[in-house]
Amino acid sequence: MRSTRSIKTALRFAVLGAALLCVLAVTAAAETGAEAWLRYSALSPQAAKTYQRLPHKTVVLDDFVVLKTAQQELVRGVAQMLGETLLVAEKSAPENAIVLGTLPQLRALAPELHLPRDLRSDGYWLKTAKIRGSECLLITASTDRGVLYGVFALLSKIARAESLAAIDEEQQPYAPIRWVNQWDNLDGRIERGYGGPSIFFADGNVRGDLTRASEYARLLASVGINGCTINNVNAAPGILEDSFIAQVSRIADVFRPWGVQLSLSVDMSSPKVIGGLDTFDPLDPRVAEWWRKIVDEIYRHIPDFGGFVVKADSEGRLGPSTYGRTPADAANVIARALKPHGGVVFYRAFVYNHHLDWHELKNDRAKAVYDNFHPLDGAFDDNVIIQIKNGPIDFQVREPASPLFAGLRRTNEAIELQVTQEYTGQQRHLCFLVPMWKEVLDFDMRVDANATPVKDLVAGRTFHRPVGGFVGVANVGMDANWLGSPLAMANLYGFGRLAWDPNLSAEKIIDEWTHLTFGSDPLVVKTITAMQLTSWHVYESYTGPLGAGTLTNILGNHYDPGPESSEENGWGQWHRADHQGIGMDRTIATGTGYIGQYPPEVQKLYESLASCADNLLLFFHHVPYTYVLHSGKTVIQHVYDSHYDGADQARDFIAQWQLLERHVDQDRYHDILQRLQYQASQAIVWRDTICKWIYRLSGIPDQKGRMQAASGPPDTPDRH
């Protein structure tokens, strides 16, 4: 008896002790999210064994700043993950080392190496090879930046316990432009930013402490992003004041070690507002001269300056239309000032009339982008890039690909994707956007009846353009975890990975991100990847299915449900819901003619109800509520079901997340749990608001009888 009791007691202590250890372990691992996907947490002894043959020293073949950064990052990552401090050796002793250098440097060091391949732009090559008879690991590229990217790739592999045995991996970026925009105002607020105030500006000046800006550049570089526009496209002209440029150059200084080029958003009226001229007419020689001088001044401070982003004639911004000039006139005058320095202009295609007459059924904001820019194809200088939002309206939860991607053959283009979740839940709702972006990037425009996916058009591959690529509106802030929610960082990671290689699958990207951000516990990886991969669809289901757009308050916060705010105003985000039906008729036959902006095969796809996918139906067609979808359901029943299913799925996220209680550090566990609980409650608000609204309009009850009692009688008068 005694011995049984003492065994029990011992066991009890053992269990308690183990529990305590668990708690300590979890507490020790508590994380703020600041490291994002660069946590470099220690590998298990088992996993670390894979890297026993990794060289114990490193050499770098030159001391340029980016190469030095690359080496420091390598040493840091290996120390944290494998517990080993790499010896930093002279380049005269490269034997058994991880060797970092560009191809020419490597050729000079080891002529015996066969390095036949030339790597384009920022591509890199990871390769085990013998130098002077001893085995080395080479991280090489054409540029210093490529070497840095190679180091990050190697560290990512180690973090995910991928084997490096006999590695021979070459990676090339899909396009030269892989930039982020920040919509930061000089007072420190960020337009559509949900992760705290600006990391660059406070109270009208550049911050004194730019530690976060430097850490941001590191994060960007780790996924191959090579440029960052630091201020809002609704630009304050003051950014170009002499004194301010000197301040901005401090930000460029902290970007430079990470190979991130700094660029600025500028206001077209600057020559007048801050230049003292009586005009900003782009064709006036004094205006051209003013831009030349300002650009020369910038390059004196920032020799590797990237260029300008321009938002003009849009949402109240002044632009060339003031003088009857075109976007090409405006873009070119700035481009010519930048040209001698190698800079570029991103001219945003987001030009539209926000005082459109909603009574006129043929009016259509979606047509504006193409109508404004297609006629100018070929009129832009070679260092101008037209920056085009993924869809023709404005970052809605679902839109078709903008027809302008197919409408420019002799003009450079870049796709603008929105990482910050303006219309997709503002980081308070889980919404992993990579699957949405991939649908657009993979969409085949069938230009000249050939396979011409959007990713090839924007990368400049289809029409052999000198430059092109990807721009993400990121809007990170001072919040420790950058975007306000740890899970939202998957969107920034995913943007970078897609910009590097749009052929990566959403599954691969989220698997990588989850391993890097939360570790390799199979339950954690399985649960988080599944939640992320379904989250866009869930969000769409309870906010705006069938292509109706996010039925949000478009006049205010772009967040709460507000289906009526889209109608009866000039903003043009109409869904034209009335008592009989819903949807914008954008057909060529009877509607606004928007569909006519696509190449013929795509026109056919969307024009016909038979071939138009259910998920974009209301974007292209106005149909009665009783219209039967391909799925066999009526539109109205689909709307009810979708909102209820979506809200149920949002609620189910909570239970899925709770499975991870003992598997994820407590800080992030509780933070995310609270967010999911809040999201579930908001999904119900969305569900009820939209279902009641559409029931009142249509008068058609839900077949499943879920909400009529609470909704009151249907409305009567027809609004249109």
Ligand code: GCW
């Ligand atoms: O959707 C709108 C946003 C604006 C933004 C604009 C744009 C920076 O609501 O806040 O302005 O898009 O992309 O220029």
